[in-house]
Amino acid sequence: MSIKKSPWIIHYDCSSCNGCDIEMLACLTPMYDLERFGIVNTGNPKHADVFIVTGTVNTQNIPVVKQIYNQMPNPKVVIAVGICAATGGIFRGCYNVVGGLDHVIPVDMYVPGCAARPEAIIDGIMKSIDILAEKQAALDEGVVPEEICGGYIYEGEHDEHGTLITDEDADAAEEEQDVGATPDQEEQE
Amino acid sequence: MDNALVIFFGADRVLFVFFGTEVYMTHLIGAVLYIVLAPFAGGLIAGLDRKVTAQMQGRHGPPILQPFYDVAKLLGKEKITVSNGQDFYVMCSLVFMVISGAFFFAGSNLLMTIFTLTAGSIFLVLAGYASNSPYAQLGAEREMLQIMSYEPMILLSAVGFYMATGSFNVGDIVTSGRFVFPYLAGMFAGYVFVLIIKMRKSPFDLSMSHHAHQELVKGLTTEFSGRTLALSEIIHWYENVFLLGFVFIFFANGEPRFIVLGVLVALVCYFVIVFIDNSFARMKWQFTLKSAWMVTLVFGGGNLFVLYYLRAVFQV
């Protein structure tokens, strides 16, 4: 399947020490030469098949991550590169950190490391290609995954995840406040 | 080219008459061959380009067939879009590009070929505009500037062919029996210069780039995806084959050895352009426009004057 031979990537760096970020770019250098696998760093979600996220996801960039994810055409895979993207890393538990990319969008592959080594990143991308092929097969049969909600929506109030608060949501939030801690907070504790 | 085809297919004969136009066997074969084979040739050239570029940068590089994998993948992706008009303009662009090249390889009128090519480019610009996306529109505007930069030189080259061989028809030019390159050396230099702009190679890759300078994301093509993006790739393939064909006719005159020479020079030109692509940073748009027009004026205009005097004084 040709998608296995040409996975194009978009790389988004949430927030971090930029270690994984640099290693990601190192993959493109002559030393590692990602392009020999047909991989191109497109920098554009509309062209990309693989979404690589480095750094820990925080409340400010959740909508950005969601929007980029939604703007990618199916089939697509998400790779969380580095421990921050995978779990929140050393920032886990901070007031503005949700802890791991999988709280925001579905993740297909985790590449551990602090910082993740280029070899590991390349390995992760190559492994995710099989998942990409599976999704392509599903898409060919007509199974189109739904967009995830979120991303920026114009006007109206947003919650901390950047999701528009509808009247129903607002009611629900009030109820939750009555009950006490939200599920998220429980999880963090 | 016509002559070579005659060698293969025997005597040229009129196939049918279309509104008073005699369609010759070789014309049809040239056009059909272009329509069928140009994507393969263009894809291969693009693959070679990427391989050679990688080698120049000390990398291993992708397989030669990589562009085909890319396009096959893009064709299978989900359809997403930002506006309704976009796909129509890309489709128009493809159709006009194919028509333009088909005319060229059918040995038709050079000016008409160029005008059709321009129409194809303009449709691509419109596809960029239609999305109303900041990156795409900026790319579209820069593409327009590139068109404005290279257009005079390409037109003048056609005029040069006319003055040197007495015909605008590609078929007549390549079978003229006259080695026109010495008369059109200036035109050739100018044409190769604007070819860099036309092929969107550094230092003139303003509107979109295959390199990783991404201040415009992917410029004109930012909002294309899946099938639309695949079509725009195929447009480039068709376009590149046509542009190299234009280099070819500077040398072809019907004799087999000059045909070989023409193909070789076309490939060498492409190699040189790839080399320039890898050795320069991107220049400002002002430089693109000024240098292109200056080259057109000096090389194209100068050559034209020489041709004029040759014709007027020596009746050459």
Add this chain to the structure above:
Amino acid sequence: MGIISLLILIPIVIAVLLLVAKCDKLRDPIVIAGGIVIAGLSIYFAVTHFGIDVFKPWSGESVDFFGFAAEAQPLAESVGNVMMVVKVALAILVVVMGFKYRKPLVIVLTVIQTPLLVWFETTKGRTISVESHINVDNFSLIMGLIIGVVGSMVCIYAVGYMKDFARHQSEGKDKRPFFFFLMFIFLAAMFGIVISNNMLWMYFFWEITTICSFFLIGYTKTDEAIRNSFKALTINLLGGLSFACAIIVMGNYFGPGTLELSAVIENGVMFQSQMAAQGSANATEPIVSLIAILLAFAGITKAAQMPFQGWILGAMVAPTPVSALLHSSTMVKAGVFLIVKLAPLLGFNTAFSVVPGFFIGPGFLVTFVGGITFLFASLAALSQSNAKRVLAYSTVANLGLIIACAGIGTPEAVWAAIMLIIFHAVTKALLFLCVGTVEHNIGSRDIEDMDGLFGRMPRLATIMIIGIAAMFLAPFGMLISKWAALQAVIDSGNIWVMLSLVFGSSATLFYWTKWLGKTTAVVAGKESIEEKVHYSEWGILGGLTAFAILITMTFPFYSRGIVVPYLIGAFQGTSERVFTSLSMDNMVIMIVMVVLIIILALLFYGKTSGRVVPIYMAGVNEGDNLTFVGARQKDIPITLRNWYLKEMFPEESTNRIGNIMVYVVFAIVFSYAAFMGITLYGYVIGGGF
């Protein structure tokens, strides 16, 4: 005097009726019916004169020059007298206006030319017998069709438009009767110009168009309008002066004296062929040359060539139908009409000269002024964002191209010139009217404000896209004529004009494409506001669009049936064979491509079925494609602006350089003309001729 003079009389009658009709209910039907009658009349005359075999391959008969009025001499004389009286009255009016607004130049120009002509007419003019006052050939009939059909369409469009216009300008009394009066008088005068052979008559109609234009530009009576109207008047009076001088030279020094344009042309062509037989190609008789220079100069002022482009740019303050009718499709065409008529006398020697193209004479004047204007007006249009100014510069540039073609003076070049006139008239009228409608609905004529026009006025945007594409894109007619022009210029060996054409065309591509792009852009959140548009505007816009496509699709037919016969009549030794350079098959291919685009549009436009995602804005698109999240979570709207290259091609410098170059051409040609004038005068005094 020939039934064809109905073309002049009927518009006058309608004009007078409109002056009397004070209310909408009366005016609307008169304008619409009048327009239809005039269009029908012009079509009737065209069809009866062209013959019916327009749709057959051309059979080879030569053009017939219709000589009217030989039997109606007394009538013609009294017509002449009426014209003289009107002329004097108008001159007095102009002088009074000049005093009122303190414009000494206008007074001076009028005071020189009108008495001069009156003196000439009452003395020498009386003794010259005129064979045919009216001369109708295929070219005049083509012009007649343009005036009749496009002109009356614009008048009908004005019905709805002027209602809106009057509403916007509520203060002051309703001057619409006067407006429509002028529009129809203008149509009459245009018909007069294209069928007159007697130069005194043509001069009369010529001046009428000048005066109409003057009043229509100043219609709103704002300071700017008045200033610009006087600018237009001054420049056109300058051209009128040159015209008057040409008449006097014709009457006094041309053999026994003549007033007929056809006589001058025939004489000049005959002289050329005699000289050609003796071996010196393309030599022109000096006196003919002098007349051609003077007339060409008049044409250049009327066609707003550099350095006179200022008046047409200023004229854009007038209501849009005026711009469409006078300043793009018809009145400026009077200038090029005269020059194209003179084309057999112009022309270049294709033989060797040290500097290609430099043969001083009328051909040199016309070709170079046209070529320079084409290039620099195209460059000036790059920096314009006001739609009407873009259209104005584009008009100036295209007229430059037309007269450059006429200056080349070969049959192929003139073919291109006539085709350009036809396509340009229709397409430009369409575009002007589009801009007019847009202006009334979005309140601006700036291209930048046409953001999202496709959402706000989808039908109008589609029409505008077709109009713009028809101006410059393959496979539409304008491009085909440009192609023919390029071919003709190359064949003539005039490298200067070729370079100007090549660079100018590239600039043309740029400024049209960016407008086209702005129109095609699909901007989110725009509601359609089209239902407010007046029905008459829709009818005319739709009609003109269909017309623009139709003339592209059918042009091989009328080229063969109408234009080529004219050229064969006008240029001796021309045969149909000449026109193989732009051969039939290429034209057919172009037409096939038009059909192809239509099919593609029907198949693909808006048919994308796919998930709609927001445009890419680095992940911070707010989802509406109009705002993004900026620093500190602020909502920042995006604005997309076009590119005007103002640092590289500032309007002032392009105009200045163009003007200076044209002044150099003028200096060369007029010193030559003055020298020739003096020698000729001496020759005549010494008892030559």
